[in-house]
Amino acid sequence: MKRDVEALLAIVSEEEARIVDEWLKESRVPEHQRSAAQGEATQVLRELRDALAAGADPAMLEDPRWAGLNHVLEALSSSRAAQGRTAGDTSRFVLAFKRPVLALAQRRHAGDAALLMDTVWVISSLVDQMAQHTVTTYQLTRESVIRRQQEELLELSTPVIKLWDGVLAVPMIGTLDSSRTQMVMESLLEKIVETESALAIVDITGVPTVDTLVAQHLLKTVSAIRLMGADCIISGIRPQIAQTIVHLGIDLEGIMTKASLADALGLALERTGHRIVKAA
Incomplete structure (x- = not known):
């Protein structure tokens, strides 16, 4: 030493x-x-x-x-x-x-x-x-x-909500990236299996902008939902987002879209055989 x-x-x-x-x-x-x-x-x-x-x-x-x-x-x-x-x-x-x-x-x-x-x-x-x-x-x-x-x-910002029997919703808030999309898909698919839901509403009202990458993430989510035997409605399509989607040439043909979550819920209830009427 x-x-x-x-x-x-x-x-x-x-x-x-x-x-x-x-x-x-x-x-x-x-x-x-x-x-x-x-x-x-x-x-x-x-x-x-x-x-x-x-x-x-x-x-x-x-x-x-x-x-x-x-x-x-x-x-x-x-x-x-x-x-x-x-x-x-x-x-x-x-x-x-x-x-x-x-x-x-x-x-x-x-x-x-x-x-x-x-x-x-x-x-x-x-x-x-x-x-x-x-x-x-x-x-x-x-x-x-x-x-x-x-x-x-991320977990708190992408909750899967049961709106009605057989109808789920995922309100998206903020920017969509690959890791977040993966988390949304995993949570949503698990909930579809758990609740045996036939419809899932993906609400993008809280997504500030939609570009090619965001659209690809949405399409992947829709594809995964359909592979599970359920269908998907995308809501929150504002005029600016609609114009952007058209300008980018993104094909949403075959995917149900609505301007608001309320409209999407109405369509989902109609698709599942429900009807809401005012009380007398």
Whole structure:
């Protein structure tokens, strides 16, 4: 083991209590968070010590022997991301570890300039890598949260509604893309099987524009519905959308269309043998 690594290992092994105390002061942890932060700092310090004792290379945090420390840093970053705290908060907390360790190295090796310089470099390099690892983990965690929220929003924005016996409706709101169309088709086809419905109304009143791609997605949805033995009505065909469809040369022949959801429901009831009359 190199002299600088031995020096760092000696510091973190023999000065745990002092390092943790100075670390919390440097990071300015609020009093109500001090207990949790103290536990996090102690755990990080012990995993770092164990990895150094096992011969892990301080210049390579990818070394398998750093797995324990990486796991603790990831847990620390993920928990703070879930609390809504920024990547900078986590990074600053980890970087605050540097000052107390550097101060102890200076105190111990002031008479050996070469060893002190090497030890300072090892400490700085290692702590910087630790801070960068927490930032990367934070970003991955936030991306995961955002993806999950997007999926939940998609599910909420494409509900399958039972309007009448044998009649389903899917109100489309926003832009249609491939992933959303796939989700709509899956939900609608499952509901058709579950309710044994004969008609499905796809309402595009909330779709701002219809282009060739949107029309292709609609046609795919209609085809899938027909393959299940049901029929489809597209409602919400506004004058502007009708003109766009004509200009694009999109063929909707054979597909029932209506200007409004109310008109589509009236047609669906008629097709299923129902009639609505006013009470006397």
